[in-house]
Amino acid sequence: MMQVLPIQTSATTKECPPTGKLIVLTGPSGVGKGTLMRSLLQRHPQLYYSVSVTTRSPRPGEIDGKNYYFINRSKFEQLVAQGEFLEWAEFAGNYYGTPRETVVNQIQSGKLVVLEIELEGARQIRASFPNALSIFILPPSFDELEKRIRGRGQDSEEAIARRLARAKAEIVAADEFNIQIVNDDFEMALEAIEAALFE
Numbered sequence: 001m002m003q004v005l006p007i008q009t010s011a012t013t014k015e016c017p018p019t020g021k022l023i024v025l026t027g028p029s030g031v032g033k034g035t036l037m038r039s040l041l042q043r044h045p046q047l048y049y050s051v052s053v054t055t056r057s058p059r060p061g062e063i064d065g066k067n068y069y070f071i072n073r074s075k076f077e078q079l080v081a082q083g084e085f086l087e088w089a090e091f092a093g094n095y096y097g098t099p100r101e102t103v104v105n106q107i108q109s110g111k112l113v114v115l116e117i118e119l120e121g122a123r124q125i126r127a128s129f130p131n132a133l134s135i136f137i138l139p140p141s142f143d144e145l146e147k148r149i150r151g152r153g154q155d156s157e158e159a160i161a162r163r164l165a166r167a168k169a170e171i172v173a174a175d176e177f178n179i180q181i182v183n184d185d186f187e188m189a190l191e192a193i194e195a196a197l198f199e
């Protein structure tokens with residue numbers, strides 16, 4: 001039975017008493033992390049989803065403060081220098097980061113906090129929160145991953161090429177994480193995440 005362990009690390013005990021729990025969901029772009037996350041949040045409103053900060057431009061329909069906090073590069077770099085991020089990374093030409101203060105506060109108040117982030121950031125979290133539960137989402141095949149990114153219809157050809165090139169490097173890192181889940185049948189993947197979190 002999978003147990004979600006409380007956070008107890010020397011790096012974090014100063015910031016977080018061992019009350020909350022941190023879950024990291026990672027995997028290549030287009031694998032379905034965001035879609036899985038939305039269903040997970042609908043089914044388990046007690047989860048706290050950390051809204052990331054990014055320098056990427058909003059996609060149609062994306063709302064500042066809900067999907068991301070959209071800021072420019074110089075502001076992002078300023079926040080990095082001020083230590084405002086728990087982790088951050090550059091991905092496909094844009095910066096992405098997890099706000100430190102909000103996440104730490106939520107953990108301290110005993111929440112189950114979920115991050116949906118790319119590989120480099122997930123590695124940073126694993127290093128500073130070794131007891132975090134880390135889940136890697138895999139596609140059923142690389143062709144299906146490309147189909148999903150294209151099917152989403154949100155990225156330029158250049159962005160698609162960058163994301164697919166990065167995906168190859170990311171997929172080989174799957175074994176670094178506590179759990180690997182193939183997102184082929186959506187409902188089965190969702191249930192596998194739920195099992196990891198709650199059973």
Ligand SMILES: Nc1ncnc2c1ncn2[C@@H]1O[C@H](COP(=O)(O)OP(=O)(O)OP(=O)(O)O)[C@@H](O)[C@H]1O
Pocket residue numbers: 027028029030031032033034035036148149151152183184185186
């Ligand atoms: N099990 C599935 N079967 C078929 N299509 C899926 C499945 N899961 C997600 N999708 C579709 O794949 C596309 C990409 O999903 P999504 O945007 O959630 O990926 P992502 O991993 O969050 O990508 P990114 O990291 O770039 O934000 C969406 O159109 C989504 O509807």
Ligand SMILES: Nc1nc2c(ncn2[C@@H]2O[C@H](COP(=O)(O)O)[C@@H](O)[C@H]2O)c(=O)[nH]1
Pocket residue numbers: 027028029033052053056087088089091096097098116117118119120121122
């Ligand atoms: N390291 C971080 N990665 C993040 C964060 N928020 C999102 N992401 C990941 O970036 C890519 C691209 O996202 P997209 O919305 O432009 O498609 C994807 O893998 C996200 O999971 C973050 O705070 N830190």
